[in-house]
Amino acid sequence: MTEEKLxxxxxxxxxxxxxxxxxxxxxxxxxxxRPFFELLEKHPDLKVTVHFSGPLWEYMRVKDRACWDLxxxxxxxxxxxxxxxxxxxxxxxxxxxxxxxxxxxxMTQFLQSEFGVRPRGAWLAERVWExxxxxxxxxxxxxxxxxxEEHFHYGGISDIHDPxxxxxxxxxxxxxxxxxxxxxxxxxxxLEELGIYLDSIKRTGGMAILGDDGEKFGLWPGTKAWVxxxxxxxxxxxxxxxxxxxxxxxxxxxxxxxxxxxxYLPPASYEEMMEWVLEPEDLEIFQGIKAQTPANARRxxxxxxxxxxxxxxxxxxxxxxxxLIVSRRVNxxxxxxxxxxxxxGQGNDPYWHxxxxxxYLPHLREDAYSHLLRAESRLPALTGWEKxxxxxxxxxxxxxxxxxxxxxxxxxxxxxxxxxxxYPLARNxxxxxxxxxxxxxxxQSKKTAEGKSIxxxxxxxxxxxxxxxxxxxxxxASCLDHLFHPATTREHFENRDARELGDFIGQPYDxxxxxxxxxxxxxxxxxxxxxxxxxxVRKVIVPRGQEILIQYAIESCSENVLDLxxxxxxxxxxxxxxxxxxxxxxxxxxxxxxxxxxxxxxxWHFPLxxxxxxxxxxxxxxxxxxxxxxxxxxLSGGSVFSAEIRLRETGR
Numbered sequence: 001m002t003e004e005k006l007x008x009x010x011x012x013x014x015x016x017x018x019x020x021x022x023x024x025x026x027x028x029x030x031x032x033x034r035p036f037f038e039l040l041e042k043h044p045d046l047k048v049t050v051h052f053s054g055p056l057w058e059y060m061r062v063k064d065r066a067c068w069d070l071x072x073x074x075x076x077x078x079x080x081x082x083x084x085x086x087x088x089x090x091x092x093x094x095x096x097x098x099x100x101x102x103x104x105x106x107m108t109q110f111l112q113s114e115f116g117v118r119p120r121g122a123w124l125a126e127r128v129w130e131x132x133x134x135x136x137x138x139x140x141x142x143x144x145x146x147x148x149e150e151h152f153h154y155g156g157i158s159d160i161h162d163p164x165x166x167x168x169x170x171x172x173x174x175x176x177x178x179x180x181x182x183x184x185x186x187x188x189x190x191l192e193e194l195g196i197y198l199d200s201i202k203r204t205g206g207m208a209i210l211g212d213d214g215e216k217f218g219l220w221p222g223t224k225a226w227v228x229x230x231x232x233x234x235x236x237x238x239x240x241x242x243x244x245x246x247x248x249x250x251x252x253x254x255x256x257x258x259x260x261x262x263x264y265l266p267p268a269s270y271e272e273m274m275e276w277v278l279e280p281e282d283l284e285i286f287q288g289i290k291a292q293t294p295a296n297a298r299r300x301x302x303x304x305x306x307x308x309x310x311x312x313x314x315x316x317x318x319x320x321x322x323x324l325i326v327s328r329r330v331n332x333x334x335x336x337x338x339x340x341x342x343x344x345g346q347g348n349d350p351y352w353h354x355x356x357x358x359x360y361l362p363h364l365r366e367d368a369y370s371h372l373l374r375a376e377s378r379l380p381a382l383t384g385w386e387k388x389x390x391x392x393x394x395x396x397x398x399x400x401x402x403x404x405x406x407x408x409x410x411x412x413x414x415x416x417x418x419x420x421x422x423y424p425l426a427r428n429x430x431x432x433x434x435x436x437x438x439x440x441x442x443x444q445s446k447k448t449a450e451g452k453s454i455x456x457x458x459x460x461x462x463x464x465x466x467x468x469x470x471x472x473x474x475x476x477a478s479c480l481d482h483l484f485h486p487a488t489t490r491e492h493f494e495n496r497d498a499r500e501l502g503d504f505i506g507q508p509y510d511x512x513x514x515x516x517x518x519x520x521x522x523x524x525x526x527x528x529x530x531x532x533x534x535x536x537v538r539k540v541i542v543p544r545g546q547e548i549l550i551q552y553a554i555e556s557c558s559e560n561v562l563d564l565x566x567x568x569x570x571x572x573x574x575x576x577x578x579x580x581x582x583x584x585x586x587x588x589x590x591x592x593x594x595x596x597x598x599x600x601x602x603x604w605h606f607p608l609x610x611x612x613x614x615x616x617x618x619x620x621x622x623x624x625x626x627x628x629x630x631x632x633x634x635l636s637g638g639s640v641f642s643a644e645i646r647l648r649e650t651g652r
Contacts, residue, residue, distance in 0.1 A: 005246040006202040009176070009253055011146055011211035012036070013123050015053040015089055017349035017358055019367025025059045032218030034067040035228055037074060043237045047247040049211075050080050051123040054087035055347070057110060075115050081249035082111050084119030084142060090346040093130040093267075094307060094320065098331050103343055104140040120251045121145060123211075125348045127178070128306045130267045131168055138171035144254055146176045146211040148270040153299050155265040161206020165259040174254055175263065180271070182210040187217060187232050191239050198245075207253065208245075220615055267305055274303030276354030279312060280439040309352045309359075314391075314475050315433050316351050316359055318418065319368060321391045326372045329379050338378040345371035353438075353612070360433060360612040360621055362573060369428040373421055376406070385513050391418075398511070398518055403545045404649055415509030415520035415539065416477035420548070420647070425589060432571040432608060432624035434472040440613040441469055461611065461618050468611040468620060470496060474506050476608065476626070479550060480569040481505070481537050483526055486632050488565055490604040493628065501526045501564055504537060517542045526562060533558040535635070547648035554642075556635035567630040568645060570595070571608065574625050581605060586627060591652045597645045601629040 014033055016025055033056075040048060050071075052060070060068045074080040086092055086103035087110065095103070104122065112118050122142045124133070129147055137145060149160040152175075157164070160177035167173065179201075185194045201208050217233060218224045227233045240247055248256070268274065275283055286303055293301045310317035323345055330342045349358035350365045358364035382401040390397035395412040406421035420429045441461075473496065474480075483502040484493075492498040503524040512519045521538040534557035542549040554566055572579070572588060580587040581603055585596035608623045633641040 005244050006198060007207040007253065007257075008198075008240060008245045008247050009049070009207055009209045009211075009250055010047075010247065011049040011051065011083065011123075011178075011250060012214040012217075013051045013083075013211065014056055014214040015051075015125075016055055016059075017364055017367075018055050018088055018344045018347040018371070019364050020055075021363070025056075025063070028056075028215065028219055029060070029064045029067055031224050032215055034064065034070070036214065036217050036233065037067065037070050039233055039237060040079070041070060041074065043241050044077065044079060045247075046079070046237060046240055047249045047252065048080055049083060049121065049250045051083035051085060053085070053089040054107060054110070055089070057114075061114070072115065075117060078249075081121070081251055082115060082117055082119055083121045083123045083250075084108050084111065084140075085123040086125060086346075088343045088347045089125045089349075090343075091125050091128045091306060091348045091351065092136060093128055093133055094351075095346050096324065096327050096331070097136065099327055099343065099346065100136050101140055102339065103346070104137070104142070106343065108141065120254070126269055126273055126306070126352075127151070128269045128273070129265060131166070131264065134166050134168035134173040135171040137173050138168075142173070144174035144176060144250060146178050146209075146250070147265065148268070149177045149180045150271045150274075150302075151175075151265045151268045152177045152263065154268055154302055155263050156299055157263055159204070159206065159260065161201055161204055161209065162260040163254065163257060164261055164263045166263050166265065174259060175265070176209050176211070176250060176253075178211045179209050182208060183212045186210060186212070187223065187227050187236065191235055194236075195239070195243075202244075207257070221617075266302075268302070269306055271303070273306065273352075273354060277304035277306065277308045277312060277352070278439075280437055280442070283439045306352070313353065313359060313433075313436075315365070315431075316353075317391055319365065320351060322369070322372055322419070325388075325390065326375050330375055334375065334379055338375040341371045341375035341378070345369070345375065355613060355615055360610060360619075360623075362431070362433070362621065362623055365431050365433075366427065366573065369421075369431055370426040373406075373423060373426040373428070376401075376421075377423055377426070384515065385518065387513070395508075398513065400518075400543050402543045405543060405548055405647075407541070407543060407548065409511075409518060409520070409541065410477065411511040411520055412508045413475065413477060414480050414505050414507060415511070415522065415537075416475075417479040417541070418475075418477045420478065422589070422593065424649075425592070427573075427589075429572055429574075429588070429593075430478050430570075431573040432476045433610060434474075434476045435470060435608065435610050435623075437469075437471050438612070441465075441611065462620065464620070465611055465618070468609055476571040476624075478570040478572075479539065479541070481522075481539070482565075482567040482569060482628070483535070484565040484567060484630075485528065486563055486565045490606070490628075493567075493604060494606045494626075501528055502535060502537075523557065526564065528562050528564050531560045531562060533560040533562045533635075535562070547646055550645040552643040552645070553640050554633065554635065555640045556638055559637050561634065561636040563632075563634045565630055565632050566641065566643075567604070567628045568597075568643075570627045570629075572625050572627060573623075575622060576607065576625075579605075579625050588647075591650060593647060594650050595627065595645070595647050597629045597643060599631065599643060601631050601643070604628040604630060 087106040353359040386399040398409040408419035509520040536555040540551040
């Protein structure tokens, strides 16, 4: 009797974010995607299931016709099964249901139109799972998806070599467990080691199930030389073709192998993602607990939840809540073009951070905001002021939309401005990431890179790391009010040595809305050179078509003479080439905007840089520019210091 072959299921997921550099797209196709499928074409008996995200399909159709034609041929001869999913690679569970269905339908329609196939399976971005997705996917005509083995362990499932079935509200969905060990073996280990593990799977009577990023086949650091230069992929495909294996597409496996049983899996992602979402202190505790937990109790030990990124990073939460507001309006009154811009703004990358994930990459955040603002620009303009709990923290924010500028004010956070949109450039000018401590800032021991998965590599911080590890004590919003000792210097402030004399940063302001303005105010005691007094800070924000005017009044509420410095802080997403300090003002956006103040202040400014980790190592990233307009003032007995700040178009 002939021994049955081991069924090997291979799914390759390829993705580049909306807004990534064209050079990155080209490199990905030249070094990774096209070479992979050129080798696969030489092995016509091997079956592979493939997912390209929408941004890659759009690029391939126009810029890489050789790869496009190759995918057409591999699909035509049924060597490749194409997976669906959200077209612009959103985390489906954190966007509204109407948008989930729209993103899934857009991919299905694209694959039907261009390749003549309707996808039966869907790839979930970052394998982020929530139980409600069973119903979402089933209603979109999807029969199965792939999840990491971690998901199944949390559900009490130890056998990860067969498909399972789940449901939500009676809508069923098949689930394939991705073997984590296979993820780490392919393509990072020699075939002998892989063969030993595959033999162990065969003895269980199950299938070898692998689904992972295609970028590991040539785009991750060191993999191009290993996978192609040293021939690992060619040997691997020969190994599958000539060995005791049968490769199937996932749909073929679904049709020929019934589900092993019904499961209900908790919210999860892959193991690394659920660690990245933890705060550094929590991660250290978690890793200690995990190290002491026996293997048979691992289902009870888990990291965080993807939505915790919206707690960990206020900037991620802000982008997410902006997206939800735009989504609501687009679905109520938007056209097809506004909906497509919304979908592009939902791409997952700028919403989170780990070894991958683009929250720390300003060009990806900028692109997401750009699409959301373009969608917003196609909607009827808001009239007047709107009170709304924008970020869903239980406190009201104030929104305004004018001809050139959009504003989001946050009275509860120092009476600050947390968003300034400039519609002619479709740009959030205040999209600045605060500098914060990350777990990888802790010094790591050196490890060799040989034979390591990208998740296993430790990176050495650059020599200037110490200078960059200055973390912000408050969110880098704008229109923030500082009171300093008059001898305070820019260096004191930049180095976080400037002591606040009042209690205004991060504290709630009273506010009053008028038809043309919002007035914000707060009173605080101050202590200067042993003299205690009380100050009232009042600012009136007046949007005027092509400009934003802020009128300040700093009033003494006591008889004591107080000599101090008042500074208004703004944080702008500007690259150095766009920013210029002039004699009496500041030029922004390469001269398109002008920031000016009266009476003439002293301007302080310095770059905001972060030290973050990526697949390449440590990156020093310019996040924006901190700008302060500072005045030395002397107040007593009801005297008032008045100033005006304008952000206006120049007509250039």
